[in-house]
Amino acid sequence: MLRKLCIFLTVLILSCFDSVFSAEVYYFGSANQNSTEPGRAYTFKERLDDLTDFSSGRSLSERSGKISGSILIQAEYDKVLGNKSKSFLRTGWDYLSEINLNLQEKLWSDYSLEGQLMMRKTDNPRIEVRSDLRVKEYSLKISNPDNLFIFGDFYGELSPFTLGSSLEGHSGEIKLNPTSEIKYVLARKSSADIAAGIYQRNVFGFKVDTFLFKESEIVSNARIGVQAVTNQDDSSTAGATSSFVDLRNSVFSVDGDISFVRFFSLNYEVARSIYLADEDSETIKDQSYGSAAHLAAQFQVNQTILRHVFNYAQPDFYTDSGSSSRDRIQHQLTLDHRFNQQLxxxxxxxxxxxxxxxxxxxxxxxxxxxxxxxxxxxxxxxETFRTRVYSSYNLRDSDDIINSLESRTFTAGFSVNDKYQDADIGFSYEYRAFTSQADKSLSDYFNRIGMTLAREYSLLQKRLYLSLNPALDIRRTKNDSNHDLNISISFSGQYDLAANIIIRFGHNLIDSNSAKADNGYSNNRSFAEVDWTIGKNKNRHLVLRGDINRYSHEDGALSYKERQAVIKYILNF
Amino acid sequence: MRKLYIPIIAVFCVIIAGCASVHSFADISITDERNLAQKLIEDDFSAFSQFSKQFFSQRVSESFIPDKASFLNELENSFFTALPIDMSFSLDKVLVKGNKLAATFTWQKKVSLRVSNDLILKEGMGEMVYIKENNKWLIYQVREDSLFTF
Incomplete structure (x- = not known):
């Protein structure tokens, strides 16, 4: 694949020189070269010229296709002093380069093609374990308004219980007729990792959706869907040992939506799963079967909305690529009512x-x-002066004789926001009490105060934006009459020094004074950044950034300091 | 063959830089998607650093799967167990489909335990899925190693 990319880039570079192509050789469909209507046929030379045209500024509607993207080149110097075990950074230089490519091309009829590629090379172990050139993302989409075919990386989704995950492979969505659609997935969720003891995990799925009552004035959004997904580990991975887990999981479900004018809507899904944690296990021999259901009903009358959500999931219900709770029954009732514009x-x-x-x-x-x-x-x-008042009370109990998990959490608070002379101002207060009846030492009580100040100024006829967010947390426990005090101040700003030079800066302070002796610390992080946009077309950025982070603990041995200097060049095309 | 990739890409970059000297393009989709994902994750962690369930709830979709209330409870428990101090991340994939954006990333964070003030370092690979509702991107799903939980 990388070899083909290399060849493509080589051809692309050569095609920048117009003299290479002196005659039209291939065309698609009837060649009416002056027409601009949809489905217009383009010759091969026209397509190549459009793809390599980076300077005319024509939009996609005026051409057959285009290539766009960005290139990032970055050098970073880090220095760590003091307790280095508490830092992710390592002293020295790190380099990073990334390229993002986007290819858009009109095809026959109303089909279009879109390709995306992202590659990275870095020696920074926080970003990549390996320092070679890595293809991080690639995809090819062929689509029209009714159908979609994807090859490469994609977000696969059929229904919440069956599939909602990033995958690599192939997926298709086909509109069979105005009332039916099908989707299918042939992909892998993760590749094999011998070092981590993981097989490649394949995902196969299929969905059929039928839309009902399309002409009805009373019923809208009526849909019923049937889907099935299987996750299967590929145990033929070379180098695998008997310690590898060989999972198999299948989920079948029926889901749907229906709405009656504006007053009532319903969304539901019922699922059944088959799960075997390890096909090769000597101890786990039997598959487990489990069921799950989700129902969400909403009633709306004038300014009142009532919503009921029911969730049910058996302990043996398992979905590897979908989302579900396990071993739970839940009822949730929500009522929203608007009395008037003010309340x-x-x-x-x-x-x-x-x-x-x-x-x-x-x-x-x-x-x-x-x-x-x-x-x-x-x-x-x-209308800018707004207040919110809220309260919640959570009770937790267990059905053992001593009610060992008994706890209560009470929260109450309010917030006030307003706009005064171009400044955004906010204030909030919250009280939270967590009381553990079973183990009183776990109880704690918080008083929290927060403020927001943000305003735009004019300094030397240039825009200056400042934002300040101070906050105070006071924590008390049952076991200690003293308080833990946490102060945080977050300050940031931006100054537009010139049309093409922006300065950003900020400081974040967290200061913790613990009730326990010699346990307090403060963390100060400061940064300053200059973003210089280069060139008339403003597609190039040179960014210089400096960060200083100082963690100071009352026990000096735990303190450390981090310094970072970054120079970054970004080209958009 | 692999050693030729970098100089070829470098030459490509120079030529592109030379060609793109007059106009810039309005729709740079893959870059815009990555910039959007970067900002969403940064803003969400910043909001989590001063967590309030009432206000963070506005950043989470009502259709969050599997359950929004449980997710917020988990975040609340995590925040009141360990105070977030610092976080950095790098994006791997950003996949957009319809009104959903899925971002996978590697992250590192530092938190301070409330009971002992011990500084704990944590890292992982996470996936966050956002859904666009009323022109806002809200959290729809959190998979793999959650950036928020302790």
Whole structure:
């Protein structure tokens, strides 16, 4: 694949010289070269000229295709002093180069092609373990308004229980007719990693969607779908040993949506899974079967919305490429009501428990969460002055004799925001009390205060933007009458020195004064950056950045300092 | 053959730089996608660093899978167990499909335990999926090693 890329780049470079091609040789379809209507046929020379045209500024609608992207070249110098075990950086130089390429090309009829490629080379171990040239992302899409075919990297999605994950392989979506669509996936979720003891994991999936009542005035968005996904480890990986886990997991589900005008809508999915953790295991012989269901119903009348969500997942339900809780039954009720322009309220009750039939848990945990929030516009003539008041109360219990997980969490707070003379101002306060009845030493109580100040100024007729966010957390525990005090201040700014020079700067302070002796610390991080846009077309950036991070602990041996200097060149084309 | 890649790409870069001397293009999709993902993840961690369940909830979609309330509870427990101090990450893949954007990345973070003030270093590979609703990108799914949980 890399060899083909090399050949392509070579041809591309040569094609920058117009004299190489002196005659038209190939064309697609009937050659009406002056037409600009959709589906217009382009000759091979026209396509090559359009692809290599980086200077005319024509949009995609005025050409057959184009190549765009960016190139990044970066050098970074890091220095670490003091307790180096608490730093991810290492003293020395690190280099990084990246190239992003995007290819867009019109094909026959109304089909189009889009290709993307991202490559990286770096010796920074925080970014890549290997220092060779790495292809990080590649994909090729062929599509029209009804159909889509993807090769390479893509986000595969069929339904929440079955598939929602980044994959590498092939996927297709085909509209069979106005009321039916199919999707399929033939891909891998992860490649083999001998060092980590992992097989390549293949994913195969299929979905059929049928849309109903399309002409109805009462029913809208009526859809029913059937899908199935299998995750299968490829045990033929060379170099694998008996310690490798050979997973097999299949999930089948039926899902759908329906809405009745504006008043009622329903979304649901019911699924069944088959799961074998390790096909080669001597101890785990039997497949496990599990079921799951999700139901979300919403009623809306005038300014009131009532929503009920039901989730059910058996302990043996497992989905490797989808998303689901396990061993849970949940009911959630939400009520939103707008009284008028100035006042709206939101109420929520969330009740869920685990330890269903065949659960491996030793006891059941029951959670009961209640919350209320009010959004208030105190002055109707001042829409920027907004207040929110909220409170929540969470109860957790377990069904063992001593109720060993019993706890209560109470939270209450408010926030005020306004705009005054081009400045954004905000203030917030929150009280949180976590009380563990089973182990009182785990209880703690927080008082939290926060502020927001942001404003735009004019300095020497240039734009200056400043933002300041101070915050204070006071923590108290049952065991200690003293308090832990955490102060944080976040400050950032941007100054537009010139049309093509921007200066960014900032400072972040976290200061922690612990109730325990010799346990306090402060962390100061400062940065300054100059972003210089080069050239008339503003497609090149030279960025110089410096960072200093100082972690100071009362125990001096734990302190460290980090310094970073970065120079970065970015070219967009 | 592999050693030729870098000089060939370098020559390509020079030629592109020379050709792109008059106009810039409005739609640079793969770069825009990566810049967007970078900003979303930075902003989400910044909001998490001063976590309030009420306000962070506005950054999470109502259709978050598997369950929004559990996700927020997990973040709340994590925040009140260990205070986030610092974070850095580098994007690997950014995949856009319809109204969803999936970003996979490697991350490193430092947190300070509330009970002991011990500084803990953590790293991992995470995936975050965003969904575009009412012109805002909201968190839809968090997979692999979560950037937020302790």
């Amino acid at each position: 709206s309220v939101s109420l929520m009750e969330n009740y869920y428990w685990d330890h269903l039939s065949k659960s491996t848990l030793s006891k059941r945990t029951i959670n009961d969460e209640k919350s209320v929030s009010l959004n208030i516009l105190p002055l109707s003539q001042r």
